[in-house]
Amino acid sequence: MSAFRFDPIDLPPECEALRRDVRGFIADELGAGLWRPNSDFGSHRGAEFSRRLGARGWIGMTWPKRYGGGERSFLERYVVTEELLAAGAPVGSHWIADRQSGPLLLRFGTEAQRDEFLPGITRGEIFFSIGMSEPDSGSDLASIRTRAAPVDGGYEVSGAKIWTSYAHESHYAITLVRTGEAGADRHRGLTQLILDLKAPGVAIRPVVNLAGEYDFNEIALDRVFVPKDRLVGAEGDGWTQVTSELAFERSGPERFLSSHQVLRGLVARAGTDPEPQLAEALGRQAANLWTLRRMSLSVAGMLQAGETPNLEAALVKDFGNAYEREVPEMARLAMPGGRRGDRDDFELALAEATLHAPSWTLRGGTREILRGIIARGLGLR
Numbered sequence: 218m219s220a221f222r223f224d225p226i227d228l229p230p231e232c233e234a235l236r237r238d239v240r241g242f243i244a245d246e247l248g249a250g251l252w253r254p255n256s257d258f259g260s261h262r263g264a265e266f267s268r269r270l271g272a273r274g275w276i277g278m279t280w281p282k283r284y285g286g287g288e289r290s291f292l293e294r295y296v297v298t299e300e301l302l303a304a305g306a307p308v309g310s311h312w313i314a315d316r317q318s319g320p321l322l323l324r325f326g327t328e329a330q331r332d333e334f335l336p337g338i339t340r341g342e343i344f345f346s347i348g349m350s351e352p353d354s355g356s357d358l359a360s361i362r363t364r365a366a367p368v369d370g371g372y373e374v375s376g377a378k379i380w381t382s383y384a385h386e387s388h389y390a391i392t393l394v395r396t397g398e399a400g401a402d403r404h405r406g407l408t409q410l411i412l413d414l415k416a417p418g419v420a421i422r423p424v425v426n427l428a429g430e431y432d433f434n435e436i437a438l439d440r441v442f443v444p445k446d447r448l449v450g451a452e453g454d455g456w457t458q459v460t461s462e463l464a465f466e467r468s469g470p471e472r473f474l475s476s477h478q479v480l481r482g483l484v485a486r487a488g489t490d491p492e493p494q495l496a497e498a499l500g501r502q503a504a505n506l507w508t509l510r511r512m513s514l515s516v517a518g519m520l521q522a523g524e525t526p527n528l529e530a531a532l533v534k535d536f537g538n539a540y541e542r543e544v545p546e547m548a549r550l551a552m553p554g555g556r557r558g559d560r561d562d563f564e565l566a567l568a569e570a571t572l573h574a575p576s577w578t579l580r581g582g583t584r585e586i587l588r589g590i591i592a593r594g595l596g597l598r
């Protein structure tokens with residue numbers, strides 16, 4: 218029996234009406250010149266855009282209505298996210314909260330936490346970051362050293378986080394800390410806290426990326442007080458909770474659409490009668506894209522069924538990242554019509570994608586780590 222399950226998913230009819238609505242919304246936004254397309258979900262953002270999306274009910278779509286959600290299916294959410302990403306909409310501000318912080322609070326948070334944070338997330342007003350990596354802990358996340366010591370009414374947190382995307386534009390970060398000794402099981406003693414990024418003792422310093430942009434940060438935490446009611450789930454259970462976030466984090470269309478504007482531009486430049494070599498390369502990438510979409514949709518179907526398909530999600534991310542890195546490389550080599558120098562939309566998208574591409578296989582877990590998970594799933598380690 219295969220270790221992987223990718224059941225084919227047919228989108229229900231309500232998804233097609235929704236798709237038309239999203240396309241109409243995007244056409245209006247583009248018609249009004251509100252943004253320039255860029256499908257790299259991480260770096261393309263706008264708080265105003267998130268609020269407009271929230272007003273449509275397209276953030277927290279699957280969440281209960283009593284928290285501001287829409288009680289819609291994961292497949293409907295999938296249609297909205299893939300349309301937004303394919304169009305290159307600036308989805309970054311609310312992305313983390315919608316994709317994983319909100320679902321984490323729904324699963325492990327208290328009623329008071331859900332009431333406090335979820336409605337604001339669905340309105341596109343509260344943004345979250347991910348506080349996992351540290352200067353000496355990335356892939357080996359269980360080795361983190363940021364410590365939360367118990368004090369009257371909560372915890373005092375000291376340590377450092379790094380690569381924290383857009384902490385300077387977010388309100389909170391779900392932060393992994395050590396509350397107890399690891400002992401024989403190094404995954405014990407880890408805890409998740411909701412960290413207020415404006416709290417006294419939090420110092421957020423910029424890290425400039427390869428493209429010369431300020432997107433992530435180093436965060437120094439110096440005896441930051443975190444009230445007890447900001448503890449997520451059970452103290453010491455942070456590892457199980459963090460790993461449960463990963464199926465949400467790794468399987469979505471953002472893991473293969475980062476360079477989609479390049480593919481669209483290349484198809485437009487290739488015209489209706491491309492050179493056979495280019496036609497073949499485009500055909501191969503279109504087949505890859507379609508296959509990845511089927512796999513990713515299948516994971517959305519499993520999430521809908523309440524499963525935790527971490528293995529399948531790792532496979533989607535690994536294949537997806539390989540594909541999204543290949544597209545700009547192929548476009549650069551093919552460059553139909555030669556470089557025009559006037560930097561049209563295609564050349565701009567290509568330049569941007571080329572600079573961002575190296576990070577795609579790192580963020581959300583490196584390829585080696587994903588392949589380790591896949592190998593374990595296959596019973597090879």
Ligand SMILES: Cc1cc2nc3c(=O)[nH]c(=O)nc-3n(C[C@H](O)[C@H](O)[C@H](O)COP(=O)(O)OP(=O)(O)OC[C@H]3O[C@@H](n4cnc5c(N)ncnc54)[C@H](O)[C@@H]3O)c2cc1C
Nearest residue numbers: 347348349350354355356380381382576579580581583585
């Ligand atoms: C654009 C971007 C945004 C990010 N945003 C965030 C964020 O918002 N929040 C956050 O917490 N983190 C974030 N990260 C950090 C990201 O999760 C880490 O970079 C990643 O997990 C790798 O950790 P590391 O950089 O410490 O590399 P290391 O873990 O030091 O790895 C270095 C190299 O060694 C390899 N390696 C490590 N261990 C093994 C092993 N056991 N077997 C085989 N090979 C191995 C890795 O694959 C990699 O090639 C972001 C990273 C990027 C690039």
